[in-house]
Amino acid sequence: MDSQFLSSFLFSLSVTLPAILLVLLGMLLMKRGVINDRFCDQATQVIFNVTLPLMLFFSVYGREVDYGSQVKLISVGLVGTLILYGLGEFLAAKLIKERRERCTVVQSFYRSNASILGLALCLNAYGDIVLAPASIYSASVILLYNTLAVITLTRSLSEERTNTFIIAKKLLKNPIIIGLCLGLLVNALHIELPKPLVTTGHYLGDITLPLALICIGASIDCRKFTKISFIGKGSLSNVELLSSIGRLFIAPILMIILAKAVGIEGMSLGIIFLTTTTPLASATYAMTRAMGGNSTAVANIIGVTTLGSMLVSSIGLVVLTQLGWI
Numbered sequence: 263m264d265s266q267f268l269s270s271f272l273f274s275l276s277v278t279l280p281a282i283l284l285v286l287l288g289m290l291l292m293k294r295g296v297i298n299d300r301f302c303d304q305a306t307q308v309i310f311n312v313t314l315p316l317m318l319f320f321s322v323y324g325r326e327v328d329y330g331s332q333v334k335l336i337s338v339g340l341v342g343t344l345i346l347y348g349l350g351e352f353l354a355a356k357l358i359k360e361r362r363e364r365c366t367v368v369q370s371f372y373r374s375n376a377s378i379l380g381l382a383l384c385l386n387a388y389g390d391i392v393l394a395p396a397s398i399y400s401a402s403v404i405l406l407y408n409t410l411a412v413i414t415l416t417r418s419l420s421e422e423r424t425n426t427f428i429i430a431k432k433l434l435k436n437p438i439i440i441g442l443c444l445g446l447l448v449n450a451l452h453i454e455l456p457k458p459l460v461t462t463g464h465y466l467g468d469i470t471l472p473l474a475l476i477c478i479g480a481s482i483d484c485r486k487f488t489k490i491s492f493i494g495k496g497s498l499s500n501v502e503l504l505s506s507i508g509r510l511f512i513a514p515i516l517m518i519i520l521a522k523a524v525g526i527e528g529m530s531l532g533i534i535f536l537t538t539t540t541p542l543a544s545a546t547y548a549m550t551r552a553m554g555g556n557s558t559a560v561a562n563i564i565g566v567t568t569l570g571s572m573l574v575s576s577i578g579l580v581v582l583t584q585l586g587w588i
Contacts, residue, residue, distance in 0.1 A: 288479020302477045310552040315441025317467035322445040339403040342517045346372035365418035370505030376400045380537030474544040481561035506566045532588040539575040541567035
């Protein structure tokens with residue numbers, strides 16, 4: 263079991279270490295004065311409005327996606343996400359006094375990095391055979407992720423009274439939603455784009471994660487990590503702590519219970535577990551900062567969950583393997 267744990271830990275490290283190094287690079291560049299808050303603001307706008315929508319567009323473009331063969335897997339992902347969203351909203355309303363901080367907690371509960379790190383973890387664990395079901399799963403949940411993100415961000419950050427019309431308007435205007443929906447539409451209609459356009463789109467989409475992680479590192483306030491306390495009156499440190507607990511522990515446990523309840527096991531259970539134990543999605547930082555939320559808290563949570571996910575995913579893999587579930 264020791265060798266198995268070491269193997270799991272090393273494979274998890276090989277996937278998450280590049281992300282950690284990019285976050286550390288952002289911290290170093292900020293400390294040295296190479297980049298500043300203005301750079302992060304401008305880069306975030308580029309990510310939110312251009313590169314991230316393109317990345318999501320090309321994540322589904324050109325792929326043969328058979329949703330019908332993965333109904334149970336997709337259903338668990340969607341239902342589990344909605345349950346986590348509801349739980350996050352409930353706990354945030356009860357435990358977080360400042361309304362503008364609640365959207366951070368809510369997103370941390372349900373929004374994993376399924377489309378990038380989750381897919382990479384699945385490929386490392388199962389090889390190319392997992393690509394089709396894992397892609398179907400991530401493509402399904404990511405649309406719900408971003409829809410719920412617009413809803414909770416609007417509820418927390420909008421100064422005007424929110425209603426269905428306002429939320430629907432923001433959803434329709436959200437570049438991330440537009441990019442993903444266009445990708446699904448173009449794919450469904452079998453429209454073939456010119457190769458130069460596809461290549462350019464991939465170039466732009468490929469810079470999303472590195473640039474987002476560098477900006478995240480630049481925004482992390484290291485001093486706050488020494489002040490994190492137990493949940494109390496909704497201070498920023500408590501927001502970070504509750505969010506990290508939700509992302510690293512509550513979300514994986516709930517999703518595993520839900521998957522087992524409907525009889526999912528083997529590779530499908532592995533997909534659900536590996537995508538759920540990933541850190542808070544980097545897109546959360548870009549969306550929160552672009553919409554005027556507390557991006558520093560989000561950056562800190564991404565930093566904590568990036569480090570914590572290595573340990574959680576490794577231990578979880580050992581436990582689930584010993585139980586014979588995956």
